[in-house]
Amino acid sequence: MSSHHRCCGDHQFDQRSHCCCFEPLSPKPLNASCCASSSSNYRGIDASSTNCMPGERPCGRGACFNPTTEGCCENPTSLQGKRYLRHQTCCDGIPCPYNVARCGSQVYNPDINICCAGQLSHRVLGKNLCCGTTPYGVVDRGVLCCNQTLHRGVEAGHQCSPGGHLYLPSRDMVCESRVHLNDPGKHCCGEQTYNPQDEICCNGHKHRRLGNMSCCGGKGYSPSSSQMKCCAGTLYDLQIQEDAQCCGNVLMEAGSTCCSAPGIDLLYPTQPGFTCCGHRYPNSSLWSCCAGVLHPRTERNTTSMNMIPGPRLLPLGDLKTEDLCYTEVLLGTVETVSMKMNERSVVMVNAVSLLASHGNVSALPSPLYHTLPDHCSSPELVPGNTYIWVKTGFVSDLSDHSSPLHSILSRC
Numbered sequence: 001m002s003s004h005h006r007c008c009g010d011h012q013f014d015q016r017s018h019c020c021c022f023e024p025l026s027p028k029p030l031n032a033s034c035c036a037s038s039s040s041n042y043r044g045i046d047a048s049s050t051n052c053m054p055g056e057r058p059c060g061r062g063a064c065f066n067p068t069t070e071g072c073c074e075n076p077t078s079l080q081g082k083r084y085l086r087h088q089t090c091c092d093g094i095p096c097p098y099n100v101a102r103c104g105s106q107v108y109n110p111d112i113n114i115c116c117a118g119q120l121s122h123r124v125l126g127k128n129l130c131c132g133t134t135p136y137g138v139v140d141r142g143v144l145c146c147n148q149t150l151h152r153g154v155e156a157g158h159q160c161s162p163g164g165h166l167y168l169p170s171r172d173m174v175c176e177s178r179v180h181l182n183d184p185g186k187h188c189c190g191e192q193t194y195n196p197q198d199e200i201c202c203n204g205h206k207h208r209r210l211g212n213m214s215c216c217g218g219k220g221y222s223p224s225s226s227q228m229k230c231c232a233g234t235l236y237d238l239q240i241q242e243d244a245q246c247c248g249n250v251l252m253e254a255g256s257t258c259c260s261a262p263g264i265d266l267l268y269p270t271q272p273g274f275t276c277c278g279h280r281y282p283n284s285s286l287w288s289c290c291a292g293v294l295h296p297r298t299e300r301n302t303t304s305m306n307m308i309p310g311p312r313l314l315p316l317g318d319l320k321t322e323d324l325c326y327t328e329v330l331l332g333t334v335e336t337v338s339m340k341m342n343e344r345s346v347v348m349v350n351a352v353s354l355l356a357s358h359g360n361v362s363a364l365p366s367p368l369y370h371t372l373p374d375h376c377s378s379p380e381l382v383p384g385n386t387y388i389w390v391k392t393g394f395v396s397d398l399s400d401h402s403s404p405l406h407s408i409l410s411r412c
Contacts (some may be wrong), residue, residue: 001014002014003388004016004050006020008020008025008026009024009025009026009197011026012025012027013027017029017030018030018035018182019032019033019035022034027384032344048222049214053402055068057144061139063120064079064348088352097340103115103118103119105122108120110123114127114130114135115221116130116133116134116135117132118133119131121134123135124137125141126139126140128222129145131148131149131150132148132149132150134139138368142152142154142155143217144158144160144166145160145167146160146161146164147160147163147164148164155168157169157170161174162174163176163177165179166179167179170182173188175189175191175192175193176188176190176191177190178192189204189205189206190203190204190205191204192204192206193241197209200213200215200220201215202215202216202218202220203215205218205219207219208311209220209222211224212224212318212410214230215232216228216233217230217235218237223411225409227239229244229246229251229317230246231247231249231250231251231315232246232315233317234249234250234251236251245258245314246258246315246317246318247265247266248265248400250265250267256268256270257281259276259277259279259281260276260279260313260379261292261379261380262380262382262385262397263346264279266279266281273285276289277290277292278291278292278293282294285297290300290375291376291380292379312393313394313396313397314380314396316398316401316411317411319388319390319394319396319411321411321412323391324356324390324408324412325356325357325411325412326356326357327390328354328355328356328391329353329354329355329356329391329408330351330352330353330370330388331352331353331354331386331389332348332349332350332352332364332370332386332387332388332389333348333351333353333382333384333385333386334347334381334382334383334385334387335348335349336365336383337383340371342374342375342376343371343372343373344371344372344373344374345370345371346369346370346371346372347368347371348366348368348369349366349367349368351363351364351365351366351368351370352364353407354408355407356408356411356412361405370389379395382397382399385397385399385400386398386404388404
């Protein structure tokens with residue numbers, strides 16, 4: 001527009017009344033705060049005044065660079081630019097020498113210094129490794145680096161534990177963050193040691209072993225006891241409610257209903273005319289349910305096929321002993337699920353037939369094809385999860401059990 005105008009990004013400005021401010025690149029009046037800063041008082045660069053070759057870009061004033069092979073060092077004070085090769089870096093607006101590197105905000109010569117975790121040290125022959133901020137050499141005697149801590153005066157044979165603790169395998173045992181003297185027959189239980197002959201370890205807590213004890217979370221209990229109930233890792237005293245069942249990790253009270261879906265269990269006050277649909281508890285006169293999915297009813301009736309009771313999904317601990325131990329049950333991992341007319345077709349692998357009271361376990365053909373008579377009334381099944389099927393109409397998901405077969409047999 002005039003000889004006083006310069007470019008500022010995509011705009012031009014009169015440098016007698018405005019300046020070009022960065023972030024974002026735009027003209028501002030000279031009394032603007034960004035114009036007062038020397039680093040931001042950018043008076044404008046006219047790209048047309050720099051005769052760059054095709055494919056090159058301006059680099060400050062009077063310089064060009066090829067962005068594919070070069071970089072640009074632009075001095076924020078003088079706005080002069082210098083180009084450099086890609087394997088170099090910028091040092092305060094000028095290309096660094098070839099033997100210069102950066103350690104945090106400092107520039108250093110790697111032939112003279114070594115940078116360890118942002119801290120510079122004088123380079124010593126052979127000490128070319130870092131342990132935290134300390135340089136050391138692999139041939140140094142009596143030195144061992146554990147979890148970025150350098151130990152000196154270490155005797156031969158010492159090692160670093162996974163947690164970074166120094167120990168001697170022939171003398172010590174490491175339990176999480178603690179080092180213990182080896183005690184024959186002892187094992188780790190959290191940070192403590194325990195004797196598996198006399199004690200049981202539950203989630204890092206040890207308990208005295210009494211009879212056929214099992215773990216419930218961090219507590220030990222006897223599954224055969226009628227006084228205790230384990231609900232998903234939470235142990236309850238059943239002195240009042242001896243026949244109570246679990247809903248997830250909650251002990252159900254009388255007059256309540258548990259509705260379950262994969263990964264979620266919800267407790268509802270029991271109401272007439274309501275029924276579970278997965279983890280929901282809808283009014284069955286208003287909603288129909290098919291395989292855990294709700295559908296609004298077009299007619300208010302409760303005689304739809306999906307009201308036929310199907311297998312119930314229960315925790316293993318809620319299955320009755322006579323159903324689990326004295327009838328033949330099916331155990332297997334679901335591979336795929338599909339519909340076959342109104343039936344549910346299930347393909348299982350690693351399937352076994354089990355009659356626990358007689359100790360009979362038989363491997364079944366793999367894959368095994370299993371059919372549930374009504375798709376809509378059957379619980380949702382997750383491929384990859386392991387289930388137990390009881391002929392009396394119950395299904396239990398054993399995917400969170402490390403050994404499903406052991407979990408069943410220990411109940412019987």
